[in-house]
């Protein structure tokens with residue numbers, strides 16, 4: 382058995398209405414003033430009014446709700462300095478991945494000063510931030526369990542992640558009832574991101590026997606429940622399973638990493654505003670197709686786990702069928718193609734160069750990939 386390291390940092394509280402346990406956490410960590418970072422959409426809901434009311438009974442707080450789409454470094458700076466100027470000693474993030482990433486970035490700005498850009502890269506954060514309580518309202522990014530926060534450098538039209546152990550949240554509250562109001566398109570894009578986290582971490586070069594069990598289960602749960610949550614957003618059982626599945630996929634991602642799908646998708650978001658989960662979902666079957674020579678056995682095993690009727694197929698047959706099955710699966714969510722985002726095909730070469738610079742997922746990819754291979758993948762997803 383190969384050597385491996387495994388970490389699952391946050392204390393996790395899962396279940397309907399688990400969000401009501403925030404006051405107990407606040408009392409436990411003895412903070413005096415809280416920065417609440419919240420999704421614009423969620424900030425207007427009755428649920429948020431209730432959350433503010435229960436928090437207000439135990440501690441002072443300020444609210445930052447200026448997050449428009451995927452956060453820029455400037456948004457992260459503004460949020461961090463808002464918390465710092467208000468003397469906040471704890472951050473609660475309530476929302477999708479963009480909100481949670483902003484909250485994680487703010488927590489390190491409060492203690493370290495500086496700017497988000499100073500910390501983009503690997504291990505550039507000098508000291509821990511203030512404690513972070515993460516409350517996802519989407520089932521997708523897994524930000525509540527990862528050590529990463531991604532911000533767009535607007536001037537360069539590039540995304541960059543802060544990767545640091547100090548970004549691991551201390552608490553994750555997984556309350557499925559908060560995801561019930563998600564519209565179908567966000568359910569699909571965030572859910573497809575989670576599916577990619579599960580599949581990519583399962584197939585990653587860094588996968589180990591522990592992450593494989595977690596990632597495989599994440600994929601099984603998401604594969605079964607995402608179409609249900611998409612077609613009936615009020616199906617609480619499907620929402621519960623999706624939040625659980627995306628959490629598992631996040632643990633897989635945090636420990637085994639993602640692969641070329643994420644690297645190839647990153648520049649599409651930075652330059653052309655393609656939503657993270659849509660970009661990943663679109664590219665997934667073509668990257669798997671490219672990887673097939675190296676993943677036949679493993680993808681075949683996963684395929685047979687997902688499709689009982691394929692039990693008599695060889696791993697190789699099942700792996701080839703699985704790529705087509707994923708293309709059919711994506712049809713359900715009516716996601717746009719690359720050409721629908723106004724991306725000129727002449728830009729593929731430059732996009733591929735940028736994708737190769739997102740080096741950690743590229744290194745985790747089970748098959749070595751060149752610039753020309755990436756251009757070909759963009760073409761297929763066009």
Ligand SMILES: [Fe+2]
Nearest residue numbers: 522574578657
């Ligand atoms: Fe992702």
